[in-house]
Amino acid sequence: MIEFILNGNLVSTNSDATTRLLDVLRNEFNLTGTKEGCGEGECGACSVLIDGDLVTSCITAIGSIKGKTVVTIEGFRETEQYKVLEKAFAKAGAVQCGFCTPGMILAAHALLSKKSRPTYEDIREAISGNLCRCTGYNMIVDAIMIASKEGKGLW
Amino acid sequence: MKDISISVKKKDHEIKTSGRAIYVADMKFEGMFYAKVIRSTIAKGKIKEISLPNIPDNYYIIDAKDIPGKNALKIVESEQPIFSEGNIEYMGEAIMMIVGPDKRKIEELSEKIKITYEEEEPVFTIEEAYEKLVSYHYEKGDYKKAFQNADEILEETFITGYQEQAYIEPQGVIGIYENNKITIYGSMQCPYYVKEAVMLTMGMDDKHVQVIQNVTGGGFGGKEDYPSMIGCQVAVAAKKVKRPVALILDRKEDMLVTPKRHPARLKYRVALNNKKEITAIEADIRTNAGAYLGLSGVVLQRALIAAIGVYKIENLYVSGAAMKTNTVPNGAYRGFGAPQTFFAIEMLMNHIGEKLGLNPLEFKKKYIAKKGDTTATNGKYHYHVPLDEMIDKAEKISGYSKKYKKYSKPQTGRYRRGIGMSLFLHGCGFTGSAERDYIKSIAKLVKNEDDTVEIFVSNTDMGQGLHTTFSKIVANTLGIPLEKVYINNPDTDKVPNSGPTVASRSIMIVGKLLERAAKKMKEQWKPHEPLTIIEHYKHIDLIPWDIEKFQGDAYPAYSYGLNVVEVEVDMLLATTKLLGVWGIFDVGKAIDKNIIMGQLQGGMLQGIGYASMEKMENKNGQIYQANMTDYMIPTAKDTIPFNIELIDNPYEGGPFGAKGAGELPLVGVAPAYVAAVENAINKNITEIPLTPEKLMEKL
Numbered sequence: 001m002i003e004f005i006l007n008g009n010l011v012s013t014n015s016d017a018t019t020r021l022l023d024v025l026r027n028e029f030n031l032t033g034t035k036e037g038c039g040e041g042e043c044g045a046c047s048v049l050i051d052g053d054l055v056t057s058c059i060t061a062i063g064s065i066k067g068k069t070v071v072t073i074e075g076f077r078e079t080e081q082y083k084v085l086e087k088a089f090a091k092a093g094a095v096q097c098g099f100c101t102p103g104m105i106l107a108a109h110a111l112l113s114k115k116s117r118p119t120y121e122d123i124r125e126a127i128s129g130n131l132c133r134c135t136g137y138n139m140i141v142d143a144i145m146i147a148s149k150e151g152k153g154l155w
Numbered sequence: 156m157k158d159i160s161i162s163v164k165k166k167d168h169e170i171k172t173s174g175r176a177i178y179v180a181d182m183k184f185e186g187m188f189y190a191k192v193i194r195s196t197i198a199k200g201k202i203k204e205i206s207l208p209n210i211p212d213n214y215y216i217i218d219a220k221d222i223p224g225k226n227a228l229k230i231v232e233s234e235q236p237i238f239s240e241g242n243i244e245y246m247g248e249a250i251m252m253i254v255g256p257d258k259r260k261i262e263e264l265s266e267k268i269k270i271t272y273e274e275e276e277p278v279f280t281i282e283e284a285y286e287k288l289v290s291y292h293y294e295k296g297d298y299k300k301a302f303q304n305a306d307e308i309l310e311e312t313f314i315t316g317y318q319e320q321a322y323i324e325p326q327g328v329i330g331i332y333e334n335n336k337i338t339i340y341g342s343m344q345c346p347y348y349v350k351e352a353v354m355l356t357m358g359m360d361d362k363h364v365q366v367i368q369n370v371t372g373g374g375f376g377g378k379e380d381y382p383s384m385i386g387c388q389v390a391v392a393a394k395k396v397k398r399p400v401a402l403i404l405d406r407k408e409d410m411l412v413t414p415k416r417h418p419a420r421l422k423y424r425v426a427l428n429n430k431k432e433i434t435a436i437e438a439d440i441r442t443n444a445g446a447y448l449g450l451s452g453v454v455l456q457r458a459l460i461a462a463i464g465v466y467k468i469e470n471l472y473v474s475g476a477a478m479k480t481n482t483v484p485n486g487a488y489r490g491f492g493a494p495q496t497f498f499a500i501e502m503l504m505n506h507i508g509e510k511l512g513l514n515p516l517e518f519k520k521k522y523i524a525k526k527g528d529t530t531a532t533n534g535k536y537h538y539h540v541p542l543d544e545m546i547d548k549a550e551k552i553s554g555y556s557k558k559y560k561k562y563s564k565p566q567t568g569r570y571r572r573g574i575g576m577s578l579f580l581h582g583c584g585f586t587g588s589a590e591r592d593y594i595k596s597i598a599k600l601v602k603n604e605d606d607t608v609e610i611f612v613s614n615t616d617m618g619q620g621l622h623t624t625f626s627k628i629v630a631n632t633l634g635i636p637l638e639k640v641y642i643n644n645p646d647t648d649k650v651p652n653s654g655p656t657v658a659s660r661s662i663m664i665v666g667k668l669l670e671r672a673a674k675k676m677k678e679q680w681k682p683h684e685p686l687t688i689i690e691h692y693k694h695i696d697l698i699p700w701d702i703e704k705f706q707g708d709a710y711p712a713y714s715y716g717l718n719v720v721e722v723e724v725d726m727l728l729a730t731t732k733l734l735g736v737w738g739i740f741d742v743g744k745a746i747d748k749n750i751i752m753g754q755l756q757g758g759m760l761q762g763i764g765y766a767s768m769e770k771m772e773n774k775n776g777q778i779y780q781a782n783m784t785d786y787m788i789p790t791a792k793d794t795i796p797f798n799i800e801l802i803d804n805p806y807e808g809g810p811f812g813a814k815g816a817g818e819l820p821l822v823g824v825a826p827a828y829v830a831a832v833e834n835a836i837n838k839n840i841t842e843i844p845l846t847p848e849k850l851m852e853k854l
Contacts, residue, residue, distance in 0.1 A: 032181035033174020035372075037323045038406040042783035045323055073174035086172050090164045093749030096757065097618025098171025099324040099372030105172060124791040131783065133321050133373050134618045135753055136760035137791040 007075025017063025033073035044130030047103035054110040073102035084151040092143035096134030116155035162749035166622040179369040184399035198481040198776030199277035208267035214255035224358030235447040244446035246776040247412040277481035284478035289452040293705035296470035301435030305426035313499035314842040317771035318416035324372020327403035330389030343382035345655035352383035374617035376487030414486025417442035421499035435470035444477035445484035451477035458492030464500035466522035501826030534708035553719040575830025579823035582710025583815030584660040587700030597651035598668035602686040610642040612653040620750035632673035659815025670810035715741040718827040724835040729851035743806040743814035762824025
């Protein structure tokens, strides 16, 4: 049995330690906001936060997160930071098909948690592991910049 | 009423951002089975023998024998089997499917299936190919005489590569069979295409097939025809096993077997008179269709119609063929044949201009078509062509001509700069009279007692914002708040067939139907009384399109674009850095500024990828770059802020003056990018993608 903190709650799974975290989240906990885009850690659609760091859950074995803290979009959407990001993404028109969006939002939060007033270059670097085919990224970059300005004190 | 272009929060913004949106892979049904397709491992031949392991209880093999109707995929023609009956035409062709409750067990079983083949000699490339799946040609004026009288004849051949749509959500469907009725859920652009295909394969009538679109994670053309294939496969399985059956492709399988942009070879000949003016052009365009016709014929039509780009040339001979090869069938990708041709014609015009010692733009200006001019196919530019003002605007914001002159002087050193410009257009809607003859769109508006209004159409939102733009058209026409207008993902049991979500047609054609329906609703509006308005497509009579002769108005209207790209080339490493990217577009009227900007920004970056880094090869029948590591699409670090401006040029045939915008931004980036690199290195380039390896060969 593997125990970990998921979106603030202590949970456990009996899955084999080699099972992908992505599958545990989606199948056992029905947290389908975490998406599978490529299955090899390239696209970032499956991004979650593990102890605050952005991680691709499709190449993370559940055994490796024993005792750690996992936050998915379902947990993060309850926060004040999410509200700021959600508004900023709307204002900048940063959401199209939406498949990369939960991962992008978490990538933005991971960046802003470490650097609350990032440069444009910082933002591009921070989301460079999250592929988006719809937007061309610039409107997402703008959204994160707006959030960094609007979210004073939250990060 | 506020200007419709002012951006609003998208209707689906919150569900998508919060992770609540349900994509097909997020759906679960009681007792649902999973499916895996067993595919051919050879490119051409016959199946000799299939040896199956013991299939445990609750696991099933589904193959051609299980198909109740016709073993044929309905697209344009129905030439492609759903499951092979012994003949193999490409590597990855579906032979059978294993269905059961546990994915790992399915994998295990699939590895034990042994198939032996009698191999035949395959062909892979346009050069090797000998069979034309479809061909067209047309002429204008007296091209023969023009070539006979030519002072000089120039020839150039252009090569363009594959491009993978690379939507971030892989393709997937779920099929359910209950009470002699099939229901298909899935990620798709065209629910009625899937429905018609399933009806044919299942031998079922209209009332017994239902298709429901899930939230769709990007399409770009890639989800135009292939959802019909997997929709039929799960329909057959669901009927046999009497359980819901899910087929969700993983990335590798998606990249190996779904249709891509056609690789193409475009040969041009140009006749110049003694004043060094173009008197005639001859073009031959060959595309690699893959193993089956699919959409290749209609893609080829668009490629041929675009043969002379935005220019007016009096004498023409244009021919083209979609060549059969034993490779994965190619299909629709944003631009639909036009990006290949615009790369060729724009580079050709640049090269001729430069050969004559001119700034390519100055050379092109003499040939730009104007309102009233005839098109390549003897149709007419019925409306204002705003390219002149677009050029003026581009000069102002990008400094193109000044920079071109500066960079054209001999450059030395490791880093050299260049700038390129392209001019292009995109015909909006289906080619010719297909809207009138085949699609016959119907849209429905329903007013409820509480004075909310619901939109019923079959067009899908796959990220391009259609739910929001359609709702804005209806709300603004009725003069009611946007919150009072609803739209859901289409369910063919509920929505009329307003046609597929393709060809830059949704806003211009279906949006117009909704505008007309809303006007009627407004006239008949009585508070708190229900009201339904059904609106049918009305054809705008232009010069009739004759597909046999390839003559007439190919499209009712065109959207126009201009791109400028400025680059710095590292002569040592053969890498390029973007210094500036500009786009000037005429999409009639923007229904929502943010949504249009999203389309333009996203489309342009796909164009930069197409031009510079997205390399896909077919080696011995197999797609070589079949994952996101090997097939690289641009990341946030590969791009820079784009400078985009819109030209106001409302079109009377579109709602609020809007024309098509979805495909346009991808059409012209590649020639602007490559022209910029040429300008920096002072060498001609005729092939894309221009990867660092290719560029290194040039340096």
